[in-house]
Amino acid sequence: MADIRFRNRDALARTDAHDVALECLRAGIEAAHPAARVDETIVVRDGTLTVTTVDGTTTEYDLDDYDDVLLVGGGNAAGHFATALEDELGDRLTDGAVVTDDPSETATVDLLAGDHPIPSERGVEHASSVLEIAERADEDDLVIATITGGGSALLAAPAEPLSLSDLQAVTEELLACGATIDEINAVRKHCSAIKGGQLARAAAPATVATLVLSDVVGDDLSVIASGPTVPDPSTYGDALGVLERYDLDVPAAVRDHLEAGARGNRPETPTADDPAFDRTSAHVLGSGRTALEAAREAAAERGYEPLVLAAGVRGEAREAALTHVAIAEECRETGEPASPPAVLLSGGETTVTLGDEPGCGGPNQEFVLNGALDLEADGIVVASVDTDGIDGATDAAGAIADATTVPDAEGRAALERNDVLPVLDEADALLRTGPTGTNVNDLRAIVVEPVE
Known part of the structure; x- marks a missing residue:
């Protein structure tokens, strides 16, 4: 069976809460192998x-x-x-x-x-x-x-008469525009x-x-x-709709191919x-639920109340982070909807809409950094990974952080330029596994400790 390890785990497990988050993520990835x-x-x-x-x-x-x-x-x-x-x-x-x-x-x-x-x-x-x-x-x-x-x-x-360079160009545009996976794949399928x-x-x-x-x-x-x-x-028409909706700058050969298909000149x-x-x-x-169930069991075994928020979280990573953090703070302050010590779990796939000159990072890294920066309470740890071990186009699977991990001004500047990997790396907050052998999308664990 798979044996998933986070590199430098001893340093990453700064507190019991950090260790529990890492254990939940590890268990989820292994179960989905x-x-x-x-x-x-x-x-x-x-x-x-x-x-x-x-x-x-x-x-x-x-x-x-x-x-x-x-x-x-x-x-x-x-x-x-x-x-x-x-x-x-x-x-x-x-x-x-x-x-x-x-x-x-x-x-x-x-x-x-x-x-x-x-x-x-x-x-x-x-x-x-x-x-x-x-x-x-x-x-x-x-x-x-x-x-x-x-x-x-x-x-x-590539479908005839498209070339590899056509596929590469349209893929890069699709991945940067914030489109959903079904929108992205409607274009891919028709190319x-x-x-x-x-x-x-x-x-x-x-x-x-x-x-x-x-x-x-x-x-x-x-x-x-x-x-x-x-x-x-x-359909070809659906694929063209994606290009128009996101105003994508794709090669002329791609647009011509899709338009020919929409006219019925190419087989659907x-x-x-x-x-x-x-x-x-x-x-x-x-699926992602497989990973979530294993993470739930890992949290319970450590004496934490597990709560699965959703298996299908989507949308902008930063916005999703704010919702998760708000629920975590509610748990810590009121004991609802879960009583600390607790672990909030979710899956799905968030996206990042990139600026004109993006740096290095990925949706899970942006989720963690924005969530940690927004925390108003201590005793909460935010962790998130892409289960394949590759977040965005980086060598990191994701990140783990609390309110003290990255200075506010530095972190917000990094988010503004979509360049979060360097600041998380500097803070020893990146999670690296290498390729995990599986892929069931994102897995998140937010650990909430009781108020002392």
Whole structure:
């Protein structure tokens, strides 16, 4: 099983409250690791593959019905997913390839390198390898697709006639504008040859079983990794709407491509009635709630009252921080809605709208810094991580802080220029894990100590 460690943890655990916050985050990340999820949800016995989803639904696949069992996919956690599935499937697994930025050890499946969050040349090359394996499958084969967060960037296959540089430019614009993940992915899907159900189209008429580790609020299968194996409800018109709504400066080739699609001059991504989905199913094996439940248990084991505020927090990171801090202060002052010692927990995905010349940081770092600066009471510690270990485009997973960690003027100036990593680093408040092997979005723990 996964063993997640925060670098320099002894220094980070300045108080009992800091230590409890770190333990909650660690437990949540480990519970959402593919090895843990496969161990709890996948069984191969007497030639039958049994899959149990997070809601308890069970599906069986008789492996003797298939000539070949192939594994394809992509995402931050896809490599560790492949390793765990190899252990379960053994020699039943025939071939496979997944694209990831966090490699593991496999015997049958090719682990191919890609880059996140901006697609790369090697990602394009390796996404083509995934498509080739899917296209080789026929009606007597089972294709297992492992889909995790990060797959939108890692499975980079530009739609004709777009280039990699077109994808890179539009991705950078989308990530900086404050758009929601479903808005971002509506554009990505219509600039891609693999997303938005097109991997399932390539694999048809094979049986396709998609195993999902969700990093999306609400576990919308069409949004997770831009839904390569499920129907796409978005359209070229929706993608154009995103460009207009956020006034995005994208390459002319991208705009021309989307406009041609909206006029009907390019084929739409497949919808639910497309024959590509006649023999497909999708199963969510883990999500942000998985991490939250484990964090809740960790808090209770340490004698703290856990309270899950929400699994789907979204919006601007700084604004979300203020709400969390207000609830924490209410707990400390009144004992409601949780009586200290308590841990307030939340998941979801916040965003940051960047200025003209942004510095270095990420949503979790901005959440922590703005929350800590706004604290009017001591005895509260704010911690937040991206569960994949990469917050924004930095080498930090997130941060941990209290009201004394960063001087007010220095911190607010850093927030103003979206350059929070340096001040948090200087304060020894950054959380670094390296790639964690999973991705179920953000996890936050706000620890509230009793008034002395």
